[in-house]
Amino acid sequence: MKSSHTVIIGNGISGVTTARHLRKRSNDPITIISGESDHFYSRTALMYIFMGHMRYKDTKPYEDSFWKKNKINLRKDWVTKIDFENQLVHFHQGNPMKYDKLVLATGSKPNKFGWTGQESLGVQGLYSLQDLESMEAAMKRGVKKAVIVGGGLIGVEMAEMLQSRGVEVCFLVRESRFWGNVLPREEAEMIGHHMVKDHHVDLRLEKNLDSIQADEEGWVKSVKIKETGEIIECDFLGLTPGVSPNIDFLKDSGLDLDRGIMVNEYLETNKENVYALGDCAQFLRPPGKNRRNIEQVWYTGRMMGECLGKTLSGNKTPYKPGVWFNSAKFFDIEYQTYGWVFPRQEEDQTTFFWKHPKKDIALRLVFKTQSNQLLGVNAFGIRLRHQLLDEILSSKGSAREFLRYFKDYVFDPEFFTNHGREIVKEYNQEFEDFVELKSKSWNRIKTVLNKNLR
Amino acid sequence: MKSIKQLGLIIFLSGLTLFTLISFFGSFSLSQEGFEKVLTPKQINNLQGLASENLLNKEYRFTWQLASDFKMIFEESNQNLKAEESWSKVMYSDPNEISGNLAKEAAFGMVKDWRWLWFFLSFGFGIIGALMYMLPDLKLLGKPGIKNNHIYQRNVTNRGWIAWVTMFYLIGFYLLLYFFPYLLTNQILLVDDVSLALSGNPASRWFLYGFMYTVIMGTMAVRMFIKYRHSPYQMVRTGVVFFFQLGFAFLIPEILVRFNQPYMDFKNAWPLNYNFFFEWNINNLIANGQMGQFMLVWGIVLAAIIVPVFSYFFGKRWYCSWVCGCGGLAETLGDPYRQHSDKSLFAWKFERWSIHLVLVFAVVMTGAGLYAFNSGLDQVLGIGVHNIQKTYGFLIGSIFAGVIGTGFYPIFGNRVWCRFGCPLAAYMGLIQRFKSRFRITTNGGQCISCGNCSTYCEQGIDVRWYAQRGQNIVRSSCVGCGVCSSVCPRGVLKLENGPEEGRINDNPIIIGHKHASLAKPSLD
Ligand SMILES: Cc1cc2nc3c(=O)[nH]c(=O)nc-3n(C[C@H](O)[C@H](O)[C@H](O)COP(=O)(O)OP(=O)(O)OC[C@H]3O[C@@H](n4cnc5c(N)ncnc54)[C@H](O)[C@@H]3O)c2cc1C
Ligand code: SF4
Numbered sequence: 014m015k016s017s018h019t020v021i022i023g024n025g026i027s028g029v030t031t032a033r034h035l036r037k038r039s040n041d042p043i044t045i046i047s048g049e050s051d052h053f054y055s056r057t058a059l060m061y062i063f064m065g066h067m068r069y070k071d072t073k074p075y076e077d078s079f080w081k082k083n084k085i086n087l088r089k090d091w092v093t094k095i096d097f098e099n100q101l102v103h104f105h106q107g108n109p110m111k112y113d114k115l116v117l118a119t120g121s122k123p124n125k126f127g128w129t130g131q132e133s134l135g136v137q138g139l140y141s142l143q144d145l146e147s148m149e150a151a152m153k154r155g156v157k158k159a160v161i162v163g164g165g166l167i168g169v170e171m172a173e174m175l176q177s178r179g180v181e182v183c184f185l186v187r188e189s190r191f192w193g194n195v196l197p198r199e200e201a202e203m204i205g206h207h208m209v210k211d212h213h214v215d216l217r218l219e220k221n222l223d224s225i226q227a228d229e230e231g232w233v234k235s236v237k238i239k240e241t242g243e244i245i246e247c248d249f250l251g252l253t254p255g256v257s258p259n260i261d262f263l264k265d266s267g268l269d270l271d272r273g274i275m276v277n278e279y280l281e282t283n284k285e286n287v288y289a290l291g292d293c294a295q296f297l298r299p300p301g302k303n304r305r306n307i308e309q310v311w312y313t314g315r316m317m318g319e320c321l322g323k324t325l326s327g328n329k330t331p332y333k334p335g336v337w338f339n340s341a342k343f344f345d346i347e348y349q350t351y352g353w354v355f356p357r358q359e360e361d362q363t364t365f366f367w368k369h370p371k372k373d374i375a376l377r378l379v380f381k382t383q384s385n386q387l388l389g390v391n392a393f394g395i396r397l398r399h400q401l402l403d404e405i406l407s408s409k410g411s412a413r414e415f416l417r418y419f420k421d422y423v424f425d426p427e428f429f430t431n432h433g434r435e436i437v438k439e440y441n442q443e444f445e446d447f448v449e450l451k452s453k454s455w456n457r458i459k460t461v462l463n464k465n466l467r
Numbered sequence: 468m469k470s471i472k473q474l475g476l477i478i479f480l481s482g483l484t485l486f487t488l489i490s491f492f493g494s495f496s497l498s499q500e501g502f503e504k505v506l507t508p509k510q511i512n513n514l515q516g517l518a519s520e521n522l523l524n525k526e527y528r529f530t531w532q533l534a535s536d537f538k539m540i541f542e543e544s545n546q547n548l549k550a551e552e553s554w555s556k557v558m559y560s561d562p563n564e565i566s567g568n569l570a571k572e573a574a575f576g577m578v579k580d581w582r583w584l585w586f587f588l589s590f591g592f593g594i595i596g597a598l599m600y601m602l603p604d605l606k607l608l609g610k611p612g613i614k615n616n617h618i619y620q621r622n623v624t625n626r627g628w629i630a631w632v633t634m635f636y637l638i639g640f641y642l643l644l645y646f647f648p649y650l651l652t653n654q655i656l657l658v659d660d661v662s663l664a665l666s667g668n669p670a671s672r673w674f675l676y677g678f679m680y681t682v683i684m685g686t687m688a689v690r691m692f693i694k695y696r697h698s699p700y701q702m703v704r705t706g707v708v709f710f711f712q713l714g715f716a717f718l719i720p721e722i723l724v725r726f727n728q729p730y731m732d733f734k735n736a737w738p739l740n741y742n743f744f745f746e747w748n749i750n751n752l753i754a755n756g757q758m759g760q761f762m763l764v765w766g767i768v769l770a771a772i773i774v775p776v777f778s779y780f781f782g783k784r785w786y787c788s789w790v791c792g793c794g795g796l797a798e799t800l801g802d803p804y805r806q807h808s809d810k811s812l813f814a815w816k817f818e819r820w821s822i823h824l825v826l827v828f829a830v831v832m833t834g835a836g837l838y839a840f841n842s843g844l845d846q847v848l849g850i851g852v853h854n855i856q857k858t859y860g861f862l863i864g865s866i867f868a869g870v871i872g873t874g875f876y877p878i879f880g881n882r883v884w885c886r887f888g889c890p891l892a893a894y895m896g897l898i899q900r901f902k903s904r905f906r907i908t909t910n911g912g913q914c915i916s917c918g919n920c921s922t923y924c925e926q927g928i929d930v931r932w933y934a935q936r937g938q939n940i941v942r943s944s945c946v947g948c949g950v951c952s953s954v955c956p957r958g959v960l961k962l963e964n965g966p967e968e969g970r971i972n973d974n975p976i977i978i979g980h981k982h983a984s985l986a987k988p989s990l991d
């Protein structure tokens with residue numbers, strides 16, 4: 014068989030996972046292209062570089078020699094255009110490159126909503142290494158007060174980053190609660206409270222950005238709030254109202270685009286031998302119940318990469334994700350979620366929420382009112398065992414079962430207090446139930462864990 | 468708050484400066500009495516004449532002048548004896564060590580007379596200053612949580628010049644301690660009263676070392692308590708490891724001596740405690756009645772039963788991070804430098820060679836010693852047992868474990884010795900790797916490959932490499948400090964003891980997705 018050259022645009026988690034899984038199964042040439050960095054690094058760790066927890070090189074998941082050893086060619090350049098007719102990739106600097114199969118894994122770019130003054134200096138999002146550099150440059154110039162617009166995960170990270178450098182942070186959030194479009198009320202309030210009380214963030218809820226004012230040098234000096242007309246002075250403005258697929262260079266190329274690059278469940282685009290995955294891909298049909306048609310998280314990019322790597326090696330594999338999960342950290346509060354927990358429950362669903370009386374530790378369960386089937390779990394300040402949650406949610410286990418074996422589910426380090434007793438007690442009181450908390454059993458845990466062995 | 472911190476730093480540095488400069492203070496004059504007290508009859512016999520001429524009752528400003536005179540007459544006497552071929556009279560002891568003991572006897576004047584004042588100004592200032600520097604962090608660093616901000620932006624923790632100076636200072640201190648103890652005469656004098664109170668004996672350089680070790684570990688443990696107060700695992704571990712240092716390594720041995728029992732650190736297991744099976748130690752224990760015999764049996768039980776059994780149940784962490792003195796210092800004084808461990812594959816390869824070679828060396832040395840002890844010969848295969856032991860003591864015991872082990876903290880990380888050199892760690896590592904219930908469980912697919920775990924692993928384990936592919940971490944070198952688990956922002960890692968079945972999951976399925984795994988295609 015003739016060997017075929019796979020060219021992957023984007024060296025993020027999606028592109029790199031594709032390459033790795035393809036390489037496991039095939040010896041054909043692979044090239045990964047990125048304009049951002051020479052090597053794959055962890056985008057999720059950008060904040061830690063800024064805060065001094067790590068250096069850039071510590072965020073690279075593989076040693077630099079890994080790529081050569083695995084015969085994966087790397088090229089650092091920006092792709093400006095793709096000629097699908099002749100199967101050529103055109104670059105900003107170097108010569109065009111021929112491909113047999115093309116993978117588009119170009120990720121996202123920060124949203125900007127056409128605010129007046131948004132091109133001022135000191136106004137930026139946070140997505141790339143270049144963004145990090147410009148933040149550093151702003152710090153060098155001197156930043157005393159920053160405003161951040163958009164209450165999502167990247168916004169909190171930016172707030173934490175800026176505060177680590179002694180910058181005062183004012184956080185404008187459109188919703189009536191922090192991350193209110195994702196978190197139920199109690200959780201959103203707890204996080205908001207943590208930010209305000211423990212980290213002195215000036216959190217302004219239900220506030221939208223109206224316009225941005227700059228000084229004579231063109232550097233941001235203040236922002237105006239739409240609702241109140243209030244002017245907030247600042248010398249840095251972080252824009253983090255979400256991200257959208259990074260596909261501008263593909264406009265009018267004949268590739269089927271909407272918000273992202275349109276793909277089917279095999280991650281195939283409308284062009285033959287051209288695939289897209291990760292943040293930049295948009296599914297024709299959402300990949301599962303409740304799932305969005307653009308999934309912009311690390312884990313989904315990785316899972317899509319696993320599938321595409323297989324597909325490219327001749328073993329056609331659809332992207333069929335299992336139970337949803339995600340995690341994040343809001344300053345000091347760790348958050349994990351499994352299954353579906355929405356801000357509001359549907360008619361036939363019931364929710365149970367427990368919070369530690371003093372600490373920011375909380376647990377929420379969502380389950381079917383009739384059958385008690387567990388649908389989703391939010392955990393704050395409690396680590397849970399992913400495998401066990403995956404098992405109970407996919408096998409339609411009940412909330413009662415989860416609570417009964419709560420001690421098996423907890424993944425906190427040794428010597429941490431287990432709150433199972435209080436949680437079960439509160440559940441029993443609230444629902445007039447008689448769940449009995451069992452002690453931890455390795456036998457039970459083992460059976461589930463070992464299912465994932467081969 | 469900030470000003471308390473700064474004042475603390477100034478006080479600490481004054482204490483440290485004084486502690487260092489005190490080597491230059493005081494005066495020294497050796498009396499006949501002191502001379503006789505320190506030396507053996509044979510030495511007195513050899514040296515008396517020369518000493519009366521050019522050592523005794525002479526007034527010195529500095530210890531090294533006294534030492535240089537002593538070493539001169541020592542050499543001269545030995546040369547004469549060799550020339551006369553009076554071989555039996557030739558002296559083999561270390562003149563540096565004797566000089567130290569003589570200098571201590573010879574001391575008089577302002578340091579000796581004002582010991583408590585100097586003690587307070589050096590140790591007291593050091594401790595008070597350090598605490599003033601660290602305690603405000605309770606407030607300044609904010610709520611409990613990960614406190615790694617600016618580690619790579621600060622000179623001290625990012626291999627800046629302060630780190631280099633610290634490294635050379637530490638190395639210098641160890642070199643003096645091991646090889647030129649007479650330069651530390653005044654420092655030893657300062658803790659004389661403490662030693663007298665504990666064991667009834669005047670302080671030796673080893674007492675000074677043990678005292679400093681304990682004080683530094685205790686002070687830096689306070690820093691650990693503040694920094695990791697969100698993690699009960701870290702709090703308990705730090706408390707326990709300091710307890711073992713204070714009780715087992717420092718107080719109990721001194722108290723044993725007070726009651727005329729052999730000096731013994733009951734937690735110090737062979738082969739880290741490499742001279743446990745040396746002839747002199749065995750003889751000493753046997754000669755010391757029931758207590759001595761108990762100690763001998765305990766030492767054997769510890770190394771042969773307790774160490775492997777505990778390592779089976781808990782992994783080697785039970786020792787390395789909870790009990791051991793070297794580990795204890797690494798986890799307290801060394802914590803600010805943990806990120807400097809080398810994570811490269813090359814370092815891993817080097818580690819496996821070096822640590823196992825040291826283990827082999829220790830085993831061979833001990834075997835040779837025991838063979839000699841049994842057979843009454845002092846040579847094995849033509850090599851002097853004593854020479855093997857001396858070489859080991861110098862290369863491994865002093866240079867590797869001490870000078871490099873601690874000296875290298877600020878630049879190469881806090882576990883250089885534990886990772887590359889400790890034979891006990893190698894021994895327990897084999898158990899941990901092949902027959903143990905301990906593992907670090909990886910939490911399904913939750914890893915975001917951020918790299919915090921690998922960065923802060925003091926043993927240079929690329930934890931992320933395992934975590935991001937959903938694989939448990941089962942590595943011989945893991946000392947179970949638990950910091951990878953603490954710093955992980957996504958709750959991916961858990962140190963735990965559980966059934967052996969499934970502990971090593973080489974080809975895990977990354978949870979969250981039913982179709983794909985890293986397994987080879989043939990297995991799919
Ligand atoms: C600050 C931050 C924190 C985050 N934290 C989390 C988290 O905690 N958990 C989580 O699940 N997700 C998190 N995310 C989201 C997650 O990082 C993304 O979903 C993921 O990185 C997407 O991976 P990808 O491979 O699809 O794209 P990317 O990682 O964006 O990679 C695409 C690459 O392609 C390059 N590229 C694009 N166009 C071109 C071109 N024309 N020519 C050359 N190169 C090009 C880009 O420069 C980029 O390097 C975070 C994102 C950010 C920004
Ligand atoms: S792997 Fe984790 S627990 Fe083990 S030594 Fe490294 S940081 Fe400590």
Ligand code: SF4
Pocket residue numbers: 913914915916917918919920921930931934935954955956957958959960
């Ligand atoms: S710290 Fe946690 S999330 Fe980050 S790489 Fe390590 S295991 Fe993964």
